[in-house]
Amino acid sequence: MLAFAVTAAALPHLPDSDRQVLEKLPERAADPSILAMRQLRRQLSQDPLDLALALRLARRYFEEVGSEGDPRYIGHAQAALAPWWKLADPPVSVLVLRAVLRQFNHQFDAARADLQSAVRQQPDNGEAWSWLAAIAMVQARYTDAREACARAAAQASALIAVACGASVDAATGQALTAVSALNAALLRETRAGAAEQLWALTRLAETEERLGRLDAAEAAFKRALALGLNDGYLLAAYSDFLLDRQRPAEVLALLKGKERSDLLLLRLTLAAQASGAPNRANWEADLVARFTAASLRGDSLHQKEEARFALTQRGQALRALTLARDNFAVQREPADARVLLEAAIAAGQPAAAEPVRLWLAESGIESQVLRKLAAQLAAPLKAAR
């Protein structure tokens, strides 16, 4: 009976009964914070030009993106800012929020322009500086990132100020300095908020992992998880750590019920493959459906994940290489570099990973995994000579 019902549900059909539930909304109306959000929206619809109200609602929507990773709220936030969205010179508060929403869609250059305009008008806008730092890190512009961190530090909490500078250090050949700074700050700033601690601990874990100090890395990951916040980035990073250590069963347990997120569904699929879990085919089919849906709408937000999927699950080295190369042109973080190196090795095209080699040389980033892959990539070249 269930089989029949579900099969029927995959074609346009007429449901059997009025009581049949077709959709569960992510917003439970009974939730007071959702009620407040709807109330805000109603108020704004009566006065769409009320800037303060529009900003409050847009920020509220963006919080939902952060906690749930649901990109529909990006569009809702943008809709709230509609009267100011297309202005060349909107109020600073709109500039900052517009940049935040734009970077979510990987429009990094447009976001950067908004933020630079914001800090020109308000040099002490800490939020704008922190987003400038974040975007500079993604684009591997470390001098800019360092400056932005310094400017943000004046307005930010002590822990965030340290963590911001430390993540630049960690990417530029001063990983040990970064680790001590992070550890010291975490010890000192015991009253920092959970979200701030999580952010600092995640940076610490990643840096320790790149240094090859796996026990320390895992300890930091676990402390971050113990804060009890639902953070998709942290879950993905720790899952990757576990997958690299051949511990797929722990990934399956960690990400149970998190299939909604594309990032986490990829990790579940990889873990299922490694452990022979029965769900693999379903997860894989679901993931493919999502990649297809994204490409239908012309999205390229998940090129990194798609490259990794093509490489590890499908053995499509050339496709993975194209995706990874396109992705590295937009985002240049260690994970982006890694998938490009791996794809270049699998495809036997070392030249395709030239941008990564340059980035490794210029940044001086310490990463055992990346250095090893780069050496592996260079080996056949040398042998050929």
Add this chain to the structure above:
Amino acid sequence: MRRACRAIAWLSLAWLVGAGFALPARAHKPSDSYLTLRVESGKIDGQWDIALRDLDHAIGLDADANGEITWGELRASHREIAAYALARLQVAGDDQPCALSAGEQLVDQHSDGAYTVLRFTVACARPPTVLRIGYRLFADTDPQHRGLLRLETVGASRSAIFSPEASQQSFALATPGRWAQFVAYARDGVWHIWIGYDHILFLLSLLLPAVGAWRARRWQAVASFREAFVDVLKIVSAFTLAHSITLSLATLGWVALPSRWVESAIAASVVLAALNNLLPLVQGRRWAVAFGFGLVHGFGFASVLADLGLTQSTLVLALVGFNLGVEAGQLAIVAAFLPLAFALRHGRFYRWGLLGAGSALIALLASAWLAERALDLRLF
């Protein structure tokens, strides 16, 4: 095939989440709608899959605010959904606005949840050569929303993405040129006369006596080819004129006859024409018979032409093309028949074999058709 695969994917997903869990985990996905337009012989049908979540955000579906959308709640909103959605979709054919009318609404699943499936028709004044589509669904509630269009024409499928930045897009429909359409209709006309045995046999029955006839129990063959030719010309012209008249009248919608009556009358005309060769009633003025029954055959042609699918803009073109095709096919048959018959007109074979036995066979066969068509039987 693709649908089947999707069904299997859902099936296995349901197994995975267990029978107690009503809805499987849904992907986080930006908002998209899936709009399909099918253009076929001037008609346009649409299907629009719109996410319930997006509709709820825009117009509110969850009447009891319990966080669940039931079929009952959705059904109660069907009228509102159709009005809301279709007001945000403009279709124009060659710059003339087309009218959208909502049909039924079903439910389907996409990777991020349940969608309403709104079917609709697009009525344009004339079959368009360029389709302009204006799309602004959810432009005010979610500027990140995309309308994913699939435009299906005969033998081709195109896709396009609508966004607030690209809300107006035009598509040239690969309609064949007037000449190509004309040729296509003419070819259909030739084909129809070629496979339309009843028309051929009727004509042949009338033509068989053109090269000779029994007069007072004596076979009299025509003396000159010219004599035979003039007789054939009169018959064929009368038949052509007659069926052209009724074909036009029926195609233009001025006269309509029940097809069973028409088909039976055509069979009867063949019977009578063939019997006339065995027991001659009408000898000199067979062209008048050709004209009279030709009127009936024209209605038969008209129903074939109607089945080919006609649009107002191509009506005259189709009528002329098809008719000329019929004439061309008919002339080819006559051109093959006349010299042969003329050459054989003195022999016994023609007298007994073709005119006698041939006509008898034709009469027999056509009687069977008549019985079939009049009584709605299947004899063969």
